[in-house]
Amino acid sequence: MPPSVLSNQPMGFVRTTLDPFLFCVHHLDLYPEGNEEMGPDEPLVGRHIGSDFDENNDWKMYHGKTVPGFPAHPHRGFETVTVVLDGLVDHFDSGGATGRYGFGDVQWMTAGSGLMHSEMFPLVNTDRPNRLDLFQIWINLPGKDKMTAPGYEMIWSEEVPRLSLEGGDVRLISGRWGETVAPSAPPASWANDPEHEVGLFIITIKAGGTVELPTASAGVNRMMYHIDGGAAEVEGHRLQPRFGMELRASEPTVVSAGKENVRVLVLQGRPIGEPVVQHGPFVMNTREEIYQAFSDFQRTEFGGWPWGPSDVVHPREEGRFAQMGDGKRITPSGS
Numbered sequence: 001m002p003p004s005v006l007s008n009q010p011m012g013f014v015r016t017t018l019d020p021f022l023f024c025v026h027h028l029d030l031y032p033e034g035n036e037e038m039g040p041d042e043p044l045v046g047r048h049i050g051s052d053f054d055e056n057n058d059w060k061m062y063h064g065k066t067v068p069g070f071p072a073h074p075h076r077g078f079e080t081v082t083v084v085l086d087g088l089v090d091h092f093d094s095g096g097a098t099g100r101y102g103f104g105d106v107q108w109m110t111a112g113s114g115l116m117h118s119e120m121f122p123l124v125n126t127d128r129p130n131r132l133d134l135f136q137i138w139i140n141l142p143g144k145d146k147m148t149a150p151g152y153e154m155i156w157s158e159e160v161p162r163l164s165l166e167g168g169d170v171r172l173i174s175g176r177w178g179e180t181v182a183p184s185a186p187p188a189s190w191a192n193d194p195e196h197e198v199g200l201f202i203i204t205i206k207a208g209g210t211v212e213l214p215t216a217s218a219g220v221n222r223m224m225y226h227i228d229g230g231a232a233e234v235e236g237h238r239l240q241p242r243f244g245m246e247l248r249a250s251e252p253t254v255v256s257a258g259k260e261n262v263r264v265l266v267l268q269g270r271p272i273g274e275p276v277v278q279h280g281p282f283v284m285n286t287r288e289e290i291y292q293a294f295s296d297f298q299r300t301e302f303g304g305w306p307w308g309p310s311d312v313v314h315p316r317e318e319g320r321f322a323q324m325g326d327g328k329r330i331t332p333s334g335s
Contacts, residue, residue, distance in 0.1 A: 004251035005237045011225060011244045013055055018221035018246065019271035020190050020198065022078055022283060023138035026227055026265075029059035031068065031087075031130040034123030038313055039066045041126070059132075064311055068132075069120035071310035074302055075111035076293045077146040077283040079139045079189055081200065082107045083173055087132030088124060090313045091322075093117035094303040095150060099322035100314050104157025105332075106173055110186050112141070114293070114302035115150035122313045135265060137200065139190060142272050143285045148188040150302075154322045155183050156332040167209030168257075175199030175268070177214055190272060197249075198269035205232060205257040205264070213266065216249035222268040223247070230260030239264070 009016070015024040035041040044061065048054070052061035061068045072092070082089065088102035093109075094116035101107055109117065123130040141148070161172040161180050172182045174191050175198055182200075185191035191198035197216045205211050207230075216222065225244040226232065232239040233256040239245055247253055249268055275285050282293040296302070322330045 002248060002251055004235050004248045004253040006246040006248055008237050008239065008243060008245045011242055013053070015225050015244055016223070017267065018223055019273065019276075020140045020196070020221075020269045021137060021223075021267050022140050022276070022278070023136070024225065024265070024267060025136050027132060027134045027136070028228070029068070029121070029132040031059045031121070031123050031132060033128060034126050034130055037066050038122040038124060038316060039064075039068070040123060064120060067120045067122055067311055067313055069311065070118060071120070072116050072118045072305055073281055074114060074116045074297050075281045076114040076297075076302075078111055078141050079186070080107075080109045080111065081137045081139060081173070082109070082119070083135040083137070083200075083202070085133040085202075087130060087134065088122055089134070090120045090122055091117060091152075092307045092312055093152075094301065094305055095325040096306060097152065097323060097325045098307075098314075099154065100318050101154060101320050101322065103320070104160060105320065106155040106160060107152055108155065108186055108189070109152035110141075110148065110150055110188055112146070112148040112150040112188065114296060114300075116302050116305060118307075118310060118312065120311055120313050122316070124316050135202075137267065138283075139198070139269075140272055140276065140283060141188065142190060143274055145188045146284060146289075151186070151325070153186050154330060156320070158332055159183055165211055167211045168203060168205040170211075171202040173200035173202065175201070177201065190269065196270045199266065201266040202227075203255070203264050203266060205255055205262045207257050207259055207261050210254050210256040213247075213253045213255070215252060216268055217270070218250040220249040220268055220270050222249035222266065224255075225265045227263040227265055229262040230258050232257055232262040232264065
C-alpha cells in the first residue's frame with residue numbers, strides 16, 4: 001500500500017497550498033475589550049499601523065488603523081472562503097452588498113471579473129475580550145470562469161454540518177464526509193461540481209482519540225494543517241504545531257491525538273491544471289490578463305466604492321445579517 005503521507009514541513013503564517021487552492025491563513029487574535037470606535041481599548045504605540053502583522057503579538061491590526069482588519073481592496077479571478085469560528089467580520093463590497101457574520105458562519109465570495117471588498121473585525125464587546133478565530137482560503141477559478149459575475153453567498157453556522165465521531169468531530173464546510181454533504185458552493189465555483197471532490201474540513205481529534213479521513217479519488221490533492229492543540233500522529237509521522245502535511249487522498253489516513261485535543265484543517269480538491277499568474281490581488285492565466293486587470297481596476301474601480309470610508313463598520317448593536325447587491329436582506333434562520 002503506498003504511503004498516505006507525502007510530505008511534512010513547517011508552515012509560516014500563510015500556509016503552502018496545492019491546486020485548486022491558492023492561499024490559506026489562520027487568524028487567531030486575542031483582542032482586548034473594544035473602545036467607542038470598536039477598535040482595541042489599548043494603546044497602539046509601537047505597532048506598524050497600516051501593516052501590523054507581527055506574529056509575536058497576541059493580536060494584530062493588519063491593515064486597519066482604528067478597527068482591525070482589511071479596508072477596501074480589489075480581487076479578480078478567484079474566490080475567497082472565510083470561515084469565522086469566533087468573533088465577527090463586517091463585509092462591504094463595490095457591488096453594493098454588505099453584512100456582518102461570525103461565530104461559525106462562512107462567507108463564500110466569488111470575485112470573478114472584479115470586486116472590491118473590505119473585511120473589518122469590529123470589537124463589539126466593551127466589557128470583555130473580543131477573541132477572533134477565522135480561516136481565509138482562496139480557491140482558484142478555471143480560465144473559463146475567471147470573468148464570471150462577482151457575488152457572494154452566506155452559509156450560516158446553523159447550516160454548516162457538524163459530525164460527531166467517536167474520536168472527535170468534523171465541521172464540514174465543503175464537500176462530502178461519508179453520507180453527509182455540505183451546502184453547495186456558488187455556481188461558478190470549482191467546488192460546485194462534486195466530481196472535483198473539493199473538501200474543506202475542520203477536524204477536532206479528542207485527546208487519546210483517532211479520526212480516519214475519508215478517501216478520495218487518485219489525483220485529488222490533499223493538504224492537512226495543524227491548527228492548534230498538541231501534536232498528532234499520522235500514519236507513523238508526527239504532525240506538530242505550525243506544520244502541514246501533503247497526503248495521498250486515495251489512501252486511508254488515520255490521525256491520532258495524544259494527551260491533548262488536536263485541531264486540523266484539511267483542504268482537498270482535483271487540480272484545475274491551468275497556468276497561474278498572480279500579482280497581488282489578481283490571479284489569472286497569463287501576464288497579459290494581469291495587465292488588463294490592473295488597467296480595468298484603474299479605469300472602473302470594479303464599480304467604485306459606495307460606502308464612504310474604506311474601513312467602514314456596522315453599528316455595535318447590529319446582529320448577523322447579509323444584504324445582497326439587489327437589496328435583499330438575509331439573516332440566520334430563527335434570528
